[in-house]
Amino acid sequence: MNQLVIMQDHQAVTTSLQVAEIFTKNHQHVLRDLDSLKEGVQNWTDLFWEDSYVHPQNKQTYRMIYMNRDGFTLLAMGFTGKEAIQFKLKYIDAFNKMEKVIHQPRVLTEKEQLRASMKLSLDTSEEVEVLKIEVNDLKEKVENQITIDHGEQRRLQKAVAIKVYEIESIAEFRPKMFGEIYREIKDRFGVASYKDVKRKDLQAAIRYVEAWIPKRAA
Numbered sequence: 001m002n003q004l005v006i007m008q009d010h011q012a013v014t015t016s017l018q019v020a021e022i023f024t025k026n027h028q029h030v031l032r033d034l035d036s037l038k039e040g041v042q043n044w045t046d047l048f049w050e051d052s053y054v055h056p057q058n059k060q061t062y063r064m065i066y067m068n069r070d071g072f073t074l075l076a077m078g079f080t081g082k083e084a085i086q087f088k089l090k091y092i093d094a095f096n097k098m099e100k101v102i103h104q105p106r107v108l109t110e111k112e113q114l115r116a117s118m119k120l121s122l123d124t125s126e127e128v129e130v131l132k133i134e135v136n137d138l139k140e141k142v143e144n145q146i147t148i149d150h151g152e153q154r155r156l157q158k159a160v161a162i163k164v165y166e167i168e169s170i171a172e173f174r175p176k177m178f179g180e181i182y183r184e185i186k187d188r189f190g191v192a193s194y195k196d197v198k199r200k201d202l203q204a205a206i207r208y209v210e211a212w213i214p215k216r217a218a
Contacts, residue, residue, distance in 0.1 A: 047071030
């Protein structure tokens with residue numbers, strides 16, 4: 001998925017797959033949210049339409065949904081958070097730019113039409129590349145700030161527990177060792193709590209725990 005917004009049937013649209021990727025959501029959850037809109041939106045088919053895609057890895061065909069700008073706006077109203085707001089603004093800007101390109105007036109002569117068509121292709125390609133770069137930069141910045149979720153916290157806790165039980169066989173000494181290793185994790189990764197470890201640092205934190213040696217044994 002490289003473009004936020006594409007042109008299909010002479011209108012600017014995006015897909016449930018693209019929304020799931022950019023907003024880092026499970027695609028099935030996005031489809032679930034779209035299906036729930038059917039109950040309260042009488043003109044649902046004016047905003048959304050069904051399609052399918054072939055998964056590049058397993059070659060299986062799966063469901064996806066196209067949506068125009070109004071459909072996307074309706075769906076994204078339920079997305080919250082600072083990062084979500086930034087992504088919404090990017091999408092709105094992408095829709096506006098794509099629709100501006102679509103509605104550019106045509107010149108009349110064949111020579112001018114050919115020239116305009118070539119320029120339109122170049123301009124569209126350049127705008128898409130600029131949008132792609134901007135979104136990738138924004139996505140990278142957001143990902144660098146995302147902390148580990150509950151499941152990832154459990155993975156880190158499990159690694160800590162394995163290390164403590166591996167080193168300390170006497171139960172009454174383990175709480176102190178747990179406190180020591182969690183303090184060192186906070187110091188090592190510059191966070192207030194192990195729960196604030198960045199997702200991008202999770203594997204490094206687990207490796208740090210696996211190689212950890214208590215100070216008394218160092």
